[in-house]
Amino acid sequence: MKLPFIVVVDDDEHVLRAIQRDIRNEFRDDYRVSATESAGEALELIKELKLKNETVALFVSDQRMPEMEGVVFLEKAKAIYPEAKMILLTAYSDIEAAIRAINTVKLDHYLLKPWNPPEEKLYPVMNDLLDEWQSLYKPDHEGTRIIGFQWSPKSHRLKEFLSGNLIPYVWMDVESNADTEKYLVSAGVTRESLPLVVLNDGTWMADPALPDLALRIGLRQTATQAMYDVVIIGAGPAGLAASVYGSCEGLKTLLIERSNPGGQAGSSSRIENYLGFPTGLSGAELTRRAMAQTLRFGTEILTPKEVKRIRLQDGYKILEMSDGSEVHGKTIVIATGVEYMKLQVPGLDNFTGAGVYYGSASVEAHACKDQVVYIVGGGNSACQAAMYISKFAKEVNMLIRRDTIKSLAANYLVENISKTPNIRVLPNTEVASVEGNGVLEKITLKNSKTGEETTVPAKALFIYIGARPGTSWLDDIVLKDAKGFIKTGSDLMKEKLFGTFWKLEREPFMPETSVPGIFASGDVRSTALAGISSAVGEGSMAIRFVRKYLESV
Numbered sequence: 001m002k003l004p005f006i007v008v009v010d011d012d013e014h015v016l017r018a019i020q021r022d023i024r025n026e027f028r029d030d031y032r033v034s035a036t037e038s039a040g041e042a043l044e045l046i047k048e049l050k051l052k053n054e055t056v057a058l059f060v061s062d063q064r065m066p067e068m069e070g071v072v073f074l075e076k077a078k079a080i081y082p083e084a085k086m087i088l089l090t091a092y093s094d095i096e097a098a099i100r101a102i103n104t105v106k107l108d109h110y111l112l113k114p115w116n117p118p119e120e121k122l123y124p125v126m127n128d129l130l131d132e133w134q135s136l137y138k139p140d141h142e143g144t145r146i147i148g149f150q151w152s153p154k155s156h157r158l159k160e161f162l163s164g165n166l167i168p169y170v171w172m173d174v175e176s177n178a179d180t181e182k183y184l185v186s187a188g189v190t191r192e193s194l195p196l197v198v199l200n201d202g203t204w205m206a207d208p209a210l211p212d213l214a215l216r217i218g219l220r221q222t223a224t225q226a227m228y229d230v231v232i233i234g235a236g237p238a239g240l241a242a243s244v245y246g247s248c249e250g251l252k253t254l255l256i257e258r259s260n261p262g263g264q265a266g267s268s269s270r271i272e273n274y275l276g277f278p279t280g281l282s283g284a285e286l287t288r289r290a291m292a293q294t295l296r297f298g299t300e301i302l303t304p305k306e307v308k309r310i311r312l313q314d315g316y317k318i319l320e321m322s323d324g325s326e327v328h329g330k331t332i333v334i335a336t337g338v339e340y341m342k343l344q345v346p347g348l349d350n351f352t353g354a355g356v357y358y359g360s361a362s363v364e365a366h367a368c369k370d371q372v373v374y375i376v377g378g379g380n381s382a383c384q385a386a387m388y389i390s391k392f393a394k395e396v397n398m399l400i401r402r403d404t405i406k407s408l409a410a411n412y413l414v415e416n417i418s419k420t421p422n423i424r425v426l427p428n429t430e431v432a433s434v435e436g437n438g439v440l441e442k443i444t445l446k447n448s449k450t451g452e453e454t455t456v457p458a459k460a461l462f463i464y465i466g467a468r469p470g471t472s473w474l475d476d477i478v479l480k481d482a483k484g485f486i487k488t489g490s491d492l493m494k495e496k497l498f499g500t501f502w503k504l505e506r507e508p509f510m511p512e513t514s515v516p517g518i519f520a521s522g523d524v525r526s527t528a529l530a531g532i533s534s535a536v537g538e539g540s541m542a543i544r545f546v547r548k549y550l551e552s553v
């Protein structure tokens with residue numbers, strides 16, 4: 001296999017030689033390094049590489065160059081290799097330009113010169129960026145393939161499952177890619193049996209059930225132990241954080257996820273308010289890092305596996321799964337977050353996954369290339385999705401019930417939306433009806449002030465209208481508020497009947513539910529502050545109290 005390139009540009013010959021040497025010393029086994037003093041020459045080289053079908057993983061550019069500024073060079077280079085990562089080399093006096101570049105060219109990192117020692121200042125940054133690039137890089141000639149119809153719910157389910165579980169795949173639309181025919185012929189599969197998954201080893205599965213596919217791609221399906229110190233339900237930010245702290249502290253930790261690790265955060269195309277990532281990071285990247293971290297500490301993960309019931313027996317907690325299997329825990333952390341609210345429009349459900357999507361911007365955005373797309377909602381998630389899809393779609397229309405999105409989303413997102421020419425905000429607008437033959441084709445929009453209705457062609461409708469906790473499966477085992485969020489800690493003590501369900505001398509711990517030893521963290525917890533940082537904080541903190549509980553029994 002041909003190694004990908006790292007392209008370095010700096011007009012100062014000495015600096016160029018030094019960085020080229022340092023990069024070669026560390027990365028020569030996995031990457032080819034190409035270095036030049038001229039930004040113009042570098043652009044020519046990049047075009048040539050593109051024509052030869054070579055890949056570029058990373059651009060490293062000086063900011064102050066006589067021919068063109070580094071930021072301008074990176075912008076041009078990015079247009080040719082959009083997936084490549086970008087580092088800007090700056091002097092202290094150029095920091096402002098670098099910070100501006102974070103927004104303008106979506107710079108991944110700026111590195112202050114000098115970068116000595118490289119083991120501390122250069123290699124960790126490059127390793128991080130190259131790992132991220134590798135995880136998203138899908139070489140055309142290898143890897144798992146999904147072959148199916150673009151606007152099919154079954155294909156969407158598989159794409160979402162693989163991308164959510166961070167398994168790289170190549171998507172092949174049977175209607176636009178003639179190469180698909182040879183796979184169909186060799187597998188002996190007709191178009192009616194699609195989608196087809198062709199695995200790395202050349203074997204294939206037609207329209208597989210997710211647990212079967214999970215087994216074939218190496219995801220664990222059965223617990224190895226009969227009893228765990230802590231079982232965590234849900235692998236969103238709260239559950240992942242709890243699992244990292246649990247196994248890091250030496251607890252036998254099991255994490256159970258019904259679909260994809262990452263939770264809601266996993267579907268975020270760009271998280272800009274998470275501490276330590278000034279250039280932002282995608283939900284998939286945050287999940288990849290968290291998964292690598294928790295697996296390194298020894299957490300066991302079962303996915304896809306849904307917990308259907310919790311039973312209490314002899315001081316232990318027994319979790320029943322949807323496939324009938326059971327697992328025992330001394331403690332449980334419920335981190336099941338919230339689920340998207342469904343848009344109530346007659347017939348809409350028929351198109352879920354076939355043009356209508358809940359929170360799937362990062363999975364389906366590429367398919368919206370040059371299309372007109374509609375987004376329902378104006379909150380933070382809707383704005384993030386609009387920004388992401390606007391890179392691909394011809395036009396993105398945001399349908400909001402209010403007059404303006406100003407009060408609906410964070411300032412920085414509202415500003416970004418207003419600066420993006422192909423995003424339109426349609427105030428006082430709702431979806432009245434949808435039409436299509438198997439896939440979404442048209443939507444009718446209604447202006448709630450004038451009552452006027454307009455029918456427009458639409459390939460995709462993304463819905464972000466809020467969320468609620470999916471906790472009905474818990475029955476009455478733990479106390480919940482009127483909306484179904486789980487009550488914990490001091491909120492329990494405010495209950496009139498506190499004395500009837502709480503029999504211990506000590507007070508409930510802050511994240512502890514009405515059942516001692518069962519904890520709740522993140523968005524599912526009543527009075528929790530929604531958001532990734534809060535969920536991560538709550539998940540980590542829950543483990544402190546799990547330990548206290550275990551010490552007390």
Ligand SMILES: Cc1cc2nc3c(=O)[nH]c(=O)nc-3n(C[C@H](O)[C@H](O)[C@H](O)COP(=O)(O)OP(=O)(O)OC[C@H]3O[C@@H](n4cnc5c(N)ncnc54)[C@H](O)[C@@H]3O)c2cc1C
Nearest residue numbers: 234236237238258263264265307336337338522523531532
């Ligand atoms: C598109 C989008 C963008 C966002 N962007 C940002 C942002 O930029 N910054 C920010 O701070 N916040 C953002 N948020 C909000 C943030 O993602 C959530 O607050 C956070 O993910 C909550 O984490 P959690 O772990 O509590 O729950 P969730 O993320 O909801 O995860 C819960 C997990 O539990 C699993 N689960 C549920 N029930 C079961 C069961 N019975 N058995 C097994 N597994 C189960 C679910 O499948 C899910 O994976 C965004 C949300 C969305 C939807």
